[in-house]
Amino acid sequence: MSYEGVDQMDYMVDEGDVVDSADEANLDEYDLLMQVTDTSASQARKGKDIQGIPWDRLHITRQSYRLTRLEQYTNYENIPSSGEAVDKECKPTKKGGIYYDFIYNTRLVKPTILHFQLRNLVWATSKHDVYFVSNYSVMHWSSLSQNLTEVLNFSDHIVPTERNPGTLTEGFTRTQLSTVAVKDRLLVGGGFHGEIICKYLDKPGVSFCTRTTHRENAITNAIEIFESSSGLHFMTSNNDSGVREYETERFQLLNHFRFPWPVNHTSMSPDRKLMTVVGDDLDGLLVDARNGKTVSSIVGHLDYSFASTWHPDGRIFATGNQDKTCRVWDLRNMSAPTATLKANIGAVRSIRFSGDGQFLVVAEPADFVHIYSTRDNYETRQELDFFGEISGVSLSPDDESIYIGIWDRTYASLLQYNRRHTYEYLDSLI
Numbered sequence: 001m002s003y004e005g006v007d008q009m010d011y012m013v014d015e016g017d018v019v020d021s022a023d024e025a026n027l028d029e030y031d032l033l034m035q036v037t038d039t040s041a042s043q044a045r046k047g048k049d050i051q052g053i054p055w056d057r058l059h060i061t062r063q064s065y066r067l068t069r070l071e072q073y074t075n076y077e078n079i080p081s082s083g084e085a086v087d088k089e090c091k092p093t094k095k096g097g098i099y100y101d102f103i104y105n106t107r108l109v110k111p112t113i114l115h116f117q118l119r120n121l122v123w124a125t126s127k128h129d130v131y132f133v134s135n136y137s138v139m140h141w142s143s144l145s146q147n148l149t150e151v152l153n154f155s156d157h158i159v160p161t162e163r164n165p166g167t168l169t170e171g172f173t174r175t176q177l178s179t180v181a182v183k184d185r186l187l188v189g190g191g192f193h194g195e196i197i198c199k200y201l202d203k204p205g206v207s208f209c210t211r212t213t214h215r216e217n218a219i220t221n222a223i224e225i226f227e228s229s230s231g232l233h234f235m236t237s238n239n240d241s242g243v244r245e246y247e248t249e250r251f252q253l254l255n256h257f258r259f260p261w262p263v264n265h266t267s268m269s270p271d272r273k274l275m276t277v278v279g280d281d282l283d284g285l286l287v288d289a290r291n292g293k294t295v296s297s298i299v300g301h302l303d304y305s306f307a308s309t310w311h312p313d314g315r316i317f318a319t320g321n322q323d324k325t326c327r328v329w330d331l332r333n334m335s336a337p338t339a340t341l342k343a344n345i346g347a348v349r350s351i352r353f354s355g356d357g358q359f360l361v362v363a364e365p366a367d368f369v370h371i372y373s374t375r376d377n378y379e380t381r382q383e384l385d386f387f388g389e390i391s392g393v394s395l396s397p398d399d400e401s402i403y404i405g406i407w408d409r410t411y412a413s414l415l416q417y418n419r420r421h422t423y424e425y426l427d428s429l430i
Contacts, residue, residue: 001117001221001239001264001280001304036411039105050105051386051411069367069387075324075346076116076365078280082303083324083347089300090325090342097382099359099371100402100417108148109141109414110134111391111405114192115178117264117306119349119365120222122392122405122414123182130403130414131182132392138180138187143401143416151187152199152206161205164251168210172197181234183225186248188234190220196236198251208251215240221279221306222265228272235275237263243277243292257292259285267308267317274331276317278305284319286334296334300327307351309360311374318360320348326362328378339378344368350392354399361402363393369404386415 036052044050055062075083111121111132121133128144136155141148152158159171176192185201194212199205212218222237232248239262245255263279268289276298278284284298284305298319307320316338318328326348327337343364350363353374360372369384384404391405404415 001115001219001262001306036107038107041101041103044102050102050415051388051406051413052105052107053387053411065387066385070345073345073366075322077303077322077347079282079303079323082322085302086323086325086340086342089340091339091378093341093372093378094380095383097371097373097380099373099382099420100384101420103401103416103418104143105413105415106141106143106146107411107413108146109139109405110412111407111414112412113389113391113407114176115219116365117347117349118178118221119306119363119390119392120179120181121177122394122403123180124394124396124401124403125182127396127398127400127418130394131180131187132405132414133177133180136174136177138177138189141414151201152189152197154189154191154197158197158206158209160207160209161203162207164208166210166252167208171206171209178219179222181223181225184227184232186225186232186234188223188225190223190236192219194218194220194238194240196220196246198234198248210251212236212238212242212244213240217262221263224267226268226272235266235268237266237277237279239263241279243275255292257287264304264306265308267310269310269317270312270314276308276310276319278308278319278321280304284308286331298329298334300337300340301325303347306347306349309351309353311353312355312357316353318351318353320351320362322347324348326351326360328360341370341372341378341381343370350390352393352395354395355397356399359399361393361395363390363404366390369393369402371402384415384417388412 039052124130130141137153138151154175157173160167179190181188187199189197198208218240225234236244241259243257243266261280267276275287275289286296301321303322305319305321310317315331320326324343326341328339330338346365352361362370366389371382372378373380388406388408391407394403400419402417406413
């Protein structure tokens with residue numbers, strides 16, 4: 001991934017701006033946008049914009065601004081024109097599925113992004129609980145109680161409360177968060193200099209912190225927490241071309257695999273036997289999780305990849321790339337993807353299969369999240385359409401809620417969608 005060792009502000013999102021808030025000619029419109037309030041599902045049904053944008057009082061309609069965004073948004077590419085070269089490969093899809101309904105947009109939540117290529121900064125741990133990065137803090141939002149609380153402030157001097165072997169007892173100060181993951185009451189944050197900080201949400205203080213490497217170019221690009229036969233483990237994907245696996249009883253390093261290029265994302269198969277490894281190379285790797293040896297190459301993308309995910313059946317996995325595609329693969333035939341799904345305006349930076357395997361959620365860097373039905377072979381999708389850079393997308397463990405962090409200087413917020421259910425047995429009684 002792109003990394004030049006500069007300070008925090010150089011990492012702020014530059015893939016597209018939502019509004020020209022600094023334009024003196026539009027001060028009145030800026031004032032209007034600053035007055036935007038929360039939006040509920042009932043208000044949206046009555047015609048209110050889900051982000052509260054007062055289109056009727058602005059100089060442009062929503063439809064016109066959408067067309068402008070589609071024309072002017074610049075997708076970041078490491079390989080020039082990679083996004084335009086894939087059109088012929090992409091699977092035609094039918095827009096119009098309705099799998100999740102808009103529930104609420106809260107502006108009290110202010111997600112932020114520190115690196116424009118890394119968007120794994122929102123994690124839902126239940127239908128009502130979501131954790132996200134806001135500047136130097138990890139925050140918790142309860143959609144049930146409407147309470148916002150700070151979980152951990154990374155600008156403070158963080159010192160571990162436990163003395164596990166390998167932990168840096170002196171801790172860290174002013175850690176810049178590049179990625180975060182939360183599962184089973186464990187929060188793991190990764191930093192721009194290879195920092196790893198672990199905190200149990202039901203315990204005071206920080207249990208473990210270390211630096212994966214002292215190399216300068218060691219940013220933690222992604223973290224995955226997963227269950228193994230010996231308990232909870234987590235993996236880190238780093239810019240020093242390493243993938244590291246830790247156990248969480250004493251936070252010991254179990255495996256350290258090295259690859260020929262910076263690793264941007266890694267995901268573990270449901271049976272814990274295989275890993276997908278993608279990064280700064282056109283091809284990804286399918287790797288034996290026990291020894292790190294390559295089982296197969298993942299060939300087809302035209303740019304660098306930043307996302308991967310496994311279907312719960314353990315046969316299917318997907319990868320997301322800066323060539324503006326999400327590609328779906330089947331272990332039984334790796335010669336070509338079974339589906340190539342095209343994004344609207346930008347790189348595919350976050351993807352998730354639902355826990356029941358019925359949906360694939362695909363997030364662009366801004367404005368669009370697509371929900372594909374796996375039942376009809378990805379031919380039908382629901383398109384979630386809004387304005388703003390996406391800091392992260394997360395499905396709750398029960399698949400009942402999708403949370404989307406929106407980062408923007410004027411109307412940062414958190415969108416919540418809930419799964420739509422049809423009760424056919426009740427309909428048959430009518």
